Amino acid sequence: MNIIAYSKALYTTWIYYSPERILFDSGESVSTLLNNKIYAIKHIFLTHGHVDHISGLWSLINTRNNAMGDREKTLNIYYPKGNKGIKEYLEFIKKMNSDLKFKLGIFPLEEGEKIILREKSPKKYIVPFRVTHTYSEKSFGYHIFEVRKKLKREFQEFEQSKLAELAKKYGGDYISENFEKKILTVSGDTYLLKKEDIKDTEILFHECTFLKKEDRKYKNHAVLEDVLELVKDTNVKKLILYHISGRYGRRPEKYLEEYVNNLNMEIYLVKPEKIFRL
Template sequence: MKLTITGYSTALFATWYFIEELGLLFDAGDGVSAHLLQKSRKIKHIFISHPDRDHITGLLQIRQLNAREGGFPWVYYPKDAGSFPAMDNFMSKFDPHTQHNIWHPLNDTQDVPIKKGILVHSIRNEHIEAPKNSIKSLSFDVIEVKQKLKEQFKTLSPKELQTLRLQKGNDFITEEKKQSILSYSGDTPVQDFDRWKHSKILIHEATFLDNSINPPKGQKKNQHSTLEEVIEMVAASKVEQLILGHFSSRYSKQQIQQAVMSFAQKYALNIPIFCVFPGEVVKDILNTNSIV
């Protein structure tokens, strides 16, 4: 499936990624409506990773401009992040015509169908320090679901397959196959090298280039990824294309490019790597020039 991904992601200021073919928006930082313009009307589902302001301040304008019959755009959020019910309450009063928008709290490992054969799977992450049973920050996996012919029936003729289908039903000769076509980390430290092992396209944050700035765990500060650990993780996976964003604005474009090339060489990562540099909106990211 071809995916047209447009995004902006600068740590502390704003993050959002729009996947046009799926009517899907990951996070809703400031400026998303201003940059998408009429295309923002295509947004049907908004998945918010966590309630930091740089990931949610665009919701007010999206909702005001695009609220429509059916409660669209639907907003999905970590179930224990109390900011979202408060925002819904405020927006319903501030823009009364938007009060029919639907807000969905999400748990860990929850599947949300967004169109035929496509679902979004939620994954708890450790960006916000919280008890294990508390869901305050999420990553997301976009899964394509298809029915495939079972291996034992692949040598049968079309006529034989049709006979079996009529006698025992389609479910007897087919099985459900799931494929991760796009994954979005949200803000999170790298926790598990197998988390995105089979993702075709991974959008991952890389706030810091190294560990010299990232606060140690246990300091009550939200945790982020470093570029090196992301590259190392992806090198051990089957990810086919990598989109990096959420870089700190303390880094220049040249510093980021050099660091990406250096770490890719160090870990022998030879896949297309795209960057959303600080302060830049990138349209159709996968059709831009890759760093590697």
């Protein structure tokens, strides 16, 4: 299991991605539901400053400082640079926890800035990208990239034995080159993402606040029909719809039924009030 998520539009949203020990957003209930896994978190990436995405941060920091676990591990928090609300909230949290036992790193991020998650092979890094949510503040989505190797174009037709011979003679870099594979994309709260944002990503978390088009009043959230149209021909392997409004009841999957046959990817829903695991 690599992912644990919990999300209900307007109430709370957080996604824990365990391979890199990253928490995306930190809505209420994160400490209660993740329990002792909160000690495993190394990085928290915030998409924007709405309360349903940050309200659990105070309790997470407080719990990690006082509960039974490794209280000395550094925790780094990243947020869109210029967001005054988040900045003040983090200052308040620090003030309220003046005897923090761990180092709390706080980093405002620019769009496109690269944060290295892992130096040794396979190298991984995360990059924030701008999304369309509110006019009053900057909102980010995030991509995780993994650096992988592929055969150079001129060697792609060669037989395995010949490739092995060349690699032995001139070294592996002679026949192969690096490329950057998008392994995870988290949309944050946003109007529909762009095709180029999601192309070739392995796992896409796309917000899907509204399951019926007529329920959306403003252009600040996504609608099911549009997201399913967007992901066509993008090579996305797994689509996870989250930030779903609670108004659609306990079986939001019923709104999906008319579309799924046309899509060749795995689709999952993070149902409001249910812990999602993958």
